[in-house]
Amino acid sequence: MRSAVSAGLLAASLLSGCRGGDSELPPVHLIHNMDTQEKAKAYRKDTSGLFADGRSMRAPVEGTVAVGQLNDDDQYYKGFEEEGKETKAFPASIKGDDGAPKADLIARGGQRYRIYCAPCHGVNGDGDGTVNTAKGLLVAPPAMHSERVKELVNGKIFGAITYGVNNGNMGSYAAQIPVEDRWAIAAWVRDLQRQKDPNQSWEPGGIELQPNPTVASVEVGAAIYKAKACIGCHSIDGSRLVGPSFKGIWGRKEVTNKGAVTVDEAYVTESIRNPLAKVVETYPPAMPPYDDKNITDIQLQSIILYFKTLN
Numbered sequence: 001m002r003s004a005v006s007a008g009l010l011a012a013s014l015l016s017g018c019r020g021g022d023s024e025l026p027p028v029h030l031i032h033n034m035d036t037q038e039k040a041k042a043y044r045k046d047t048s049g050l051f052a053d054g055r056s057m058r059a060p061v062e063g064t065v066a067v068g069q070l071n072d073d074d075q076y077y078k079g080f081e082e083e084g085k086e087t088k089a090f091p092a093s094i095k096g097d098d099g100a101p102k103a104d105l106i107a108r109g110g111q112r113y114r115i116y117c118a119p120c121h122g123v124n125g126d127g128d129g130t131v132n133t134a135k136g137l138l139v140a141p142p143a144m145h146s147e148r149v150k151e152l153v154n155g156k157i158f159g160a161i162t163y164g165v166n167n168g169n170m171g172s173y174a175a176q177i178p179v180e181d182r183w184a185i186a187a188w189v190r191d192l193q194r195q196k197d198p199n200q201s202w203e204p205g206g207i208e209l210q211p212n213p214t215v216a217s218v219e220v221g222a223a224i225y226k227a228k229a230c231i232g233c234h235s236i237d238g239s240r241l242v243g244p245s246f247k248g249i250w251g252r253k254e255v256t257n258k259g260a261v262t263v264d265e266a267y268v269t270e271s272i273r274n275p276l277a278k279v280v281e282t283y284p285p286a287m288p289p290y291d292d293k294n295i296t297d298i299q300l301q302s303i304i305l306y307f308k309t310l311n
């Protein structure tokens with residue numbers, strides 16, 4: 001009787017795979033189904049010999065596009081009206097019959113904003129999110145009601161989410177936020193601005209920059225100061241923002257981490273092209289670099305002409 005019971009227990013534990021103990025041997029596996037068949041596994045070398053390069057995860061065939069992933073609408077997917085120029089208008093597909101973004105899209109944008117943007121820019125867009133107020137970011141997130149953000153074209157708000165801002169001062173949220181939701185958030189931001197300021201346009205014109213000026217001028221310099229966001233970090237009235245004020249900058253003596261300098265053409269050029277080369281004392285190393293695609297040499301000359309007028 002006792003041996004019958006132990007034989008029964010033994011059989012039961014064998015059949016159930018006896019998961020309690022350690023063993024080097026594979027578990028007893030009576031019916032194999034397809035569990036142990038020869039197959040390719042993701043991230044593992046293909047051992048079947050089916051593919052000459054031994055990769056089990058196959059790359060898409062060259063020159064092909066997956067169904068529904070052509071994404072050739074630059075306005076919708078990149079925020080560009082034409083190569084390199086951010087769109088003023090919202091894409092037609094997000095607008096209702098009255099020309100304004102659809103109400104359900106705006107509502108969705110508000111909900112997404114509160115998840116992804118409010119921690120820094122504040123629930124009501126006042127720039128007072130807890131990430132900023134609790135720790136104090138080196139470069140503060142602007143209020144959505146600030147002059148600059150109110151003037152930004154829609155493609156730049158979409159672009160802030162898609163590409164980030166100023167070399168990572170704000171990171172890109174493209175991986176977290178799908179394209180449709182980025183437009184929804186941009187629409188919600190406009191709606192928020194319009195609630196505070198009834199004159200705010202759904203589609204502001206932004207600051208027009210002469211595309212490729214061939215002659216340097218003070219006007220071009222002044223426009224760049226606004227259009228390229230220098231204005232967000234540098235005042236022209238002497239007040240301290242993120243960086244030093246441009247008031248009286250030309251010829252000024254400056255103490256940097258590499259010693260004393262006088263602000264001249266070479267120093268301004270270096271400050272713009274390679275800001276970390278010398279960092280002005282008491283200021284954070286928060287200035288983004290601008291290469292000659294971002295600010296052409298003529299535009300840089302124009303900034304210098306503009307600086308000379310700020311004394």
Ligand code: HEC
Pocket residue numbers: 113116117118119120121131137139140141142148149152156157160161165166169170171173177185229232
């Ligand atoms: C971790 C903090 C943080 C989060 C989250 C964040 N931002 Fe920002 N954002 C910043 C900072 C900092 C700046 C200022 C960067 C600068 O001026 O160099 C900024 C700037 C901006 C600007 C101004 C861009 C310009 O050209 O002046 C816009 C628009 C903006 N953010 C929108 C958003 C939206 C929309 C979201 C949500 C999807 C978001 N931000 C999430 C920190 C954040």
Ligand code: HEC
Pocket residue numbers: 139166169224225228229230231232233234242243244249254263267268271272275276278279280283284285286287288290295303
């Ligand atoms: C995100 C903030 C930010 C933006 C945007 C920004 N700067 Fe700066 N800039 C700084 C900071 C911070 C410093 C001081 C630290 C340093 O020297 O790098 C600085 C320093 C400078 C200096 C040296 C000033 C001095 O007194 O020695 C110049 C010149 C300058 N910036 C020009 C520009 C121009 C032109 C633009 C726009 C095309 C611009 N900056 C945009 C933050 C910014």
